[in-house]
Amino acid sequence: MNNESYWQKTVNMPSYPSIKWDDCYDIVIVGGGMSGITLAYRLNNSNLKVALIESDTLASKTTGHTTAKVSYLHDVLCVDIYEAYNKSKAKEYFDSNYDAFQEIKSIIESNQIECDFKENIAYIEAEDEQKSVKIKKQIKLFKSWGLDVIEGDNAKHTSMGLHNQGIFHPLKYIDGLLKKCDKIDIYEHSLVKEKQVVDDKIYLKVNGYKINAKKIIWMTRYPPNLQKGYFFKILQEKEHIIYKEEEQIDYSFLNITTNYSKRPIDNNAILEIKQKFAENNLYWYAQDSVPLRKIPYIGKINDNEFVAYGYNKWGMTLSHVASKLIYELIINNDSKYAALYSPGYGKYLSSKDDIVKLVKNNYHGMIKNQILATKELKLNCNQGKVIRYQGRLVAIYKDSRKRYFYFSPYCPHLKCVIEFNEKDQTWNCPCHGSIFDCYGHLVSGPSTKPLKRY
Numbered sequence: 001m002n003n004e005s006y007w008q009k010t011v012n013m014p015s016y017p018s019i020k021w022d023d024c025y026d027i028v029i030v031g032g033g034m035s036g037i038t039l040a041y042r043l044n045n046s047n048l049k050v051a052l053i054e055s056d057t058l059a060s061k062t063t064g065h066t067t068a069k070v071s072y073l074h075d076v077l078c079v080d081i082y083e084a085y086n087k088s089k090a091k092e093y094f095d096s097n098y099d100a101f102q103e104i105k106s107i108i109e110s111n112q113i114e115c116d117f118k119e120n121i122a123y124i125e126a127e128d129e130q131k132s133v134k135i136k137k138q139i140k141l142f143k144s145w146g147l148d149v150i151e152g153d154n155a156k157h158t159s160m161g162l163h164n165q166g167i168f169h170p171l172k173y174i175d176g177l178l179k180k181c182d183k184i185d186i187y188e189h190s191l192v193k194e195k196q197v198v199d200d201k202i203y204l205k206v207n208g209y210k211i212n213a214k215k216i217i218w219m220t221r222y223p224p225n226l227q228k229g230y231f232f233k234i235l236q237e238k239e240h241i242i243y244k245e246e247e248q249i250d251y252s253f254l255n256i257t258t259n260y261s262k263r264p265i266d267n268n269a270i271l272e273i274k275q276k277f278a279e280n281n282l283y284w285y286a287q288d289s290v291p292l293r294k295i296p297y298i299g300k301i302n303d304n305e306f307v308a309y310g311y312n313k314w315g316m317t318l319s320h321v322a323s324k325l326i327y328e329l330i331i332n333n334d335s336k337y338a339a340l341y342s343p344g345y346g347k348y349l350s351s352k353d354d355i356v357k358l359v360k361n362n363y364h365g366m367i368k369n370q371i372l373a374t375k376e377l378k379l380n381c382n383q384g385k386v387i388r389y390q391g392r393l394v395a396i397y398k399d400s401r402k403r404y405f406y407f408s409p410y411c412p413h414l415k416c417v418i419e420f421n422e423k424d425q426t427w428n429c430p431c432h433g434s435i436f437d438c439y440g441h442l443v444s445g446p447s448t449k450p451l452k453r454y
Contacts, residue, residue, distance in 0.1 A: 003424070003443075005065045005284045006243045006265070011171045013058055014178060018189040024212040025051045025185070027330065028204060030192050031219035032056075033063035034174065034315060035308050038323035039217060040184045041177045046331065050184050051213075053206060055191035059174050061444055062221050065286035066315060067241060067273055069263055070104055070166035072097035073122045074314045075256050076134040078141060080294045084347045091145060092340045093295065100320035101166065108168075113176030116266045117168040120251050121150065125159035127257040132158035135256075157255075165252060167263055170316070193448050202304055217326055218307045221289050222433060222446040233297075233346065234310050235290040235358050236433025242272045242283040285424055287433060287444065288313045292355060293346030298322045300329055301343055361430045362416070369409075369417035369430070379404075384420035384427065384438060393417065394454065395427065397438050407440045408452035418451070427451065 027043065029036045032054025040052045054060075072094060082090035108117050126132045135158045142149050142160075150161035178186075187206075194205035195216075204211045222234070239259070248268045254261040261273045291297060291310030296318055298308045306329065308322035321337065328335035348355065373388045377396070384397035386409045395409040395418060407427075409417050416431035426443065427436040435443040440451035 003065070003284050005241070005286075006271070007066075007068070007169060007171045008060070008064050011169070011175060013171060013175060016054075016058070016186045016188045019053070019187045019206045019209055019211065022210045022212075023051070023185075025049050025214070027051070027215045027217065028053060028211060028213040029217045029219060030204075030223075032058040032186070032188070033061060033219065033221075034059070034066075034170065034319035035219040035322050036217070037174050037177050037181070038319055039219065039327060040181045040186070042323055042327040043330075044181050044183050048330075051211070052181075052184055052186045053190045053192060053204075053211075054186075054188050055445075057188050058178070058186070059171055062286060062288055062315065063170060063174070063319075065241070065284055066170055067261070067263055067271055067286075068168055068170040068316060069122065069252050070101060070117075070168055070316045071122045071162075071252065071314070072101050072317055073124065073162045073165060074312070075124055075254060076131070076138050077294065077312070077314075079134050079138045082137075082141060084294050087141070089295070089340055090141065092337060094145070096321045096337045096340070097314070097317040100317040100324070103320055103324070104168075104173075104317070105166070107177075108173065111176055111180060113173055115168045115170075115172035115176060117166060117173075118266070119164055119166050120264070121161050121163055122165035122252045122254075123150070123152075123159055123161040124254045124256055125152070125157045127157050127255065131256050135160055161251070167252065167265070169266070191448060214304065215330065216305050218305065218309070219322070220445070221287065221309060223307050223309055232358070233292050233348070235292060235361070236287060237290055237313070238285055238287045238428075238433075239273055239313075240283050240285050243269060244272060245269045287435065288315065289433070291346075292348050292358070295346075296322070296341060297343040298325055298341035299338055299343055306330075307343055366416055366431065369419055373409075373417075382425065382438075383422060386417060386419065395420075395451065397427075397440075399438070405439060406454035408454070410452075411447055412449040412451070413445070413447040 026048040027050045029052045043050045078090045078094050081093050126135050139149050139160050152159035190206050192204050192206050196203045202213050248264045252263040262270050264270050289310050290312050296310040300306050306326050311318040325335045373386045373393050379398040381400050386395050393409045395407040397405045411418055411429035411434050413434050416429050418427045418429050421428050425438045432446055434447035436451050442450045
């Protein structure tokens with residue numbers, strides 16, 4: 001499938017060249033999504049030589065497929081953080097996202113960005129007892145902070161809401177930011193394949209060229225430099241979004257029991273979001289990383305490198321939290337929320353459900369997908385599967401013209417066995433979330449290579 005979102009269909013983004021020479025920079029931002037572009041916007045007048053590098057086209061990955069709810073009501077994460085850590089950290093998390101929401105409004109107003117921004121009410125609800133208890137705890141927590149909470153409780157579900165949340169067109173917003181990034185070197189179709197340290201200097205290998213950087217900011221869904229144990233700290237989750245032309249609602253809604261949500265858009269239509277769709281409506285899929293410690297990883301990992309990832313599907317405000325935090329660390333060597341988001345700590349025992357999912361995903365990719373491979377070659381058109389042929393595994397795809405394509409079934413990232421998603425027409429790595437199209441081309445990492453063709 002094309003996987004083109006409503007946002008991508010309704011705006012023409014500017015295009016930029018790819019890297020075709022060696023170069024040196026004070027700062028290289030890796031990742032051209034909301035976080036990277038927002039950081040570039042902040043650094044535009046810093047007198048630093050800055051490059052923004054994107055492996056595909058700007059905002060074409062997680063940002064381009066977001067649901068674009070600009071909200072600081074992040075389901076029941078404040079309760080999760082409160083229970084895993086303390087009330088102070090939960091309040092800091094809330095405050096940082098509230099500040100980001102206010103800043104987004106200020107950026108839109110000061111730069112006169114036409115991006116369909118509109119304030120609305122955001123609700124969350126639960127149908128099961130465990131999640132309902134969490135909503136009730138969060139209502140109590142928010143009230144202790146002086147917030148005006150909309151409460152709801154009946155035999156079927158428990159709910160809460162907050163006024164003054166928002167929605168917008170994320171790519172129109174980004175287009176407005178890019179117009180202000182006139183001093184930034186921006187590159188598309190420039191995949192970072194390797195990082196090298198030579199004589200205390202850091203080099204990135206991009207398109208066969210070497211880019212020297214004093215500081216590197218990794219702002220991708222799954223930073224490729226974090227392959228030493230970090231894949232045990234995040235979980236990849238995929239969801240599907242459907243565009244429906246029907247009477248517009250004036251609120252956003254999330255059911256935390258079923259993971260079903262919806263939000264209005266600007267032309268008498270809504271977006272519906274859930275993890276799986278059976279019907280063949282116009283839809284696209286999105287993928288994001290879930291931090292097992294409950295708090296995103298944002299900040300410095302050594303003297304020369306910073307990261308920002310693990311937004312848990314709340315990237316519109318968290319991208320601004322991340323870009324502001326890292327900007328302040330670069331310019332002032334300090335930031336108000338640096339300790340909260342610092343990548344160097346975490347409590348993981350409170351994330352038992354996510355740990356179980358992570359173990360299952362790795363079991364699928366490392367063991368189950370090998371065991372389930374059969375010798376049966378028969379395929380319908382637009383189907384793919386992994387088979388065992390002459391003692392080895394082979395991934396096979398049959399396209400609509402009845403042509404067969406053969407690949408190595410091992411994800412180039414860490415050699416997990418891939419599986420085919422017939423609905424999305426993609427090969428997926430169940431372990432760490434790499435996605436390849438039906439012909440083996442890389443769609444999104446952490447892999448930096450396509451599937452090996454036979």
